[in-house]
Amino acid sequence: MHGGRGGWAPGLVRSGLLGILACGSWACSGPKLNPVPAVEPPENLDEIEIVLPEGGRCGPQRVTAEAALVPAEASSSAEQECSSPRPNGIDEWYSPIRPLGVGYPGGPNLLPRGVAYLTFDDGPSEWTARFLDILKEKNVKATFFVTAKQLKGPVGLDGTFIDASGTTVVYRDLLKREVDEGHQLANHTVNHADIGRITREQLTSEIEQNELLVNRALLRAGALPEVLTLFRPPYGSPWFTGIAGPIDPSPTERIASHALNIMWTVTSTDASDWAQDEAYSRFSRPATTADAPTYEEKLERVKEAVVDAPATATGDGMIVLMHDTHSVTRDVLPEIIDGLVAKGYTFETIEHYVQWRWQRPSLDLAPGPALYNSCVPDKDWGCEAFDVPVGTDRSAEVCGRMWVAFHALGGVDELGVPVAAPERSPDTGIWSQSFERAVIELHPENPAPCNFVVRPR
Ligand SMILES: [Zn+2]
DSSP: OOSSSTTOOOHHHHTTGGGTSOOOSSOOSSOOOSSOOOOOOOSOTTEEEEEEEETTEEEEEEEEHHHHHSOHHHHHHHHHTOOSOOGGGGGGGOBTTBOSEEOOTTSOOOOOTTEEEEEEESOOOTTHHHHHHHHHHTTOOOEEEEOTHHHHOSSTTOOEEEOTTSOEEEHHHHHHHHHHTTOEEEEOOSSOOOGGGSOHHHHHHHHHHHHHHHHHHHHHTTOOOOOOOEEOOGGGTTTSTTTOOOOOHHHHHHHHTTSEEEOOSEEOOTTSOOOTTOOSSSSOOOOOOTTSOOHHHHHHHHHHHHHTOHHHHHTOOEEEEEETTOHHHHHHHHHHHHHHHHTTOEEOOHHHHHHHHHSSOHHHHSSOTTTTOTTSOGGGTTEEESSSOTTSOGGGEEEHHHHHHHHHTTHHHHHOSBOSOOEEOTTTOOEEEEBSSEEEEEOTTSOTTSSEEEEEO
């Protein structure tokens, strides 16, 4: 399946463009674990690089990001006609400056009753193992919005710490535990950047490199790669006031082109300060001022912020913002879970929310051709169907990132129509979808241009 060109003669090759760029030295067909090269942003960040494997070698082919992400006819017809109904005005909330997601202040934050989505940001940290112990004990699934900077350590992805029993713990093993124990991993940038204050190029790098580093860490830890289909902007910036810089459509379009934008509806307030004696590490703690709350005061405050949140009075669903980097949160988590259980709540990952809200896996929606197209019914977002209505048969649809790859690689003219639904290999963790003339694979552990790989059939 992976031999020479054979019958595979796509327009990309016929055009002769393939020969212009020198073949890279990297292999595209599988994970590259060692060593981890320094990650440099591409020279031209308006380009997405696509690779056609040639007997294990790479021939890069470049297409513009704009061409790959949003077909001109779709965006222009959307602006001009907008004939689709707008139920409850909800879709007006999604736009170039509000990518498809949930938790926007004042936004259409529909949530299922009685469900609490616990989310933990900024980890992994020295406390994460204890968070996982508690969640396991209580049989609660949660979502972890990971920043990769901790994973790195001084060199590569070998960050470690010494735990209370004197054991050296590798941060990446905590990620594997999160996956193994049924939690969901999500993207929170590499460096916890305020995306309202960085360039479009920096944001692209923060999002893509975080997914790459998380996946290389997972592979090194012995886990399979995960497509990070959910993104949370650090600080909730620029949508929450107070910290946000000017709202520029450009950076937020980069989120829309990669993931669903998941904010929150209830904050535990755990990251708004550090209490006296609160810490993120056994060996160092932030300096606190004399007016900092006592540890006990903050424990009580964080618990009340969640367990007595207004939503709990009516049993409304909620997405709860917490941090597995705060010792107060670690120590109050059991009481928070018990308090919510007493009020009738159950606990799910954000993937549950996405499928409840949009009736599709997040992979189908991240990104799609029309994620911020207010004219397209939301059930159609992110998918193109062949011979069936959208949303009825995944084996006849191309969705999400697969849609981007499909069009970048020539669409139906080159690849034919889909003949199977996307599937995740139980051996490699790689997502793939078969078309009449080729198979497209999504390799989240590889950098562009090796993240999309096409194989002739
Ligand atoms: Zn954060």
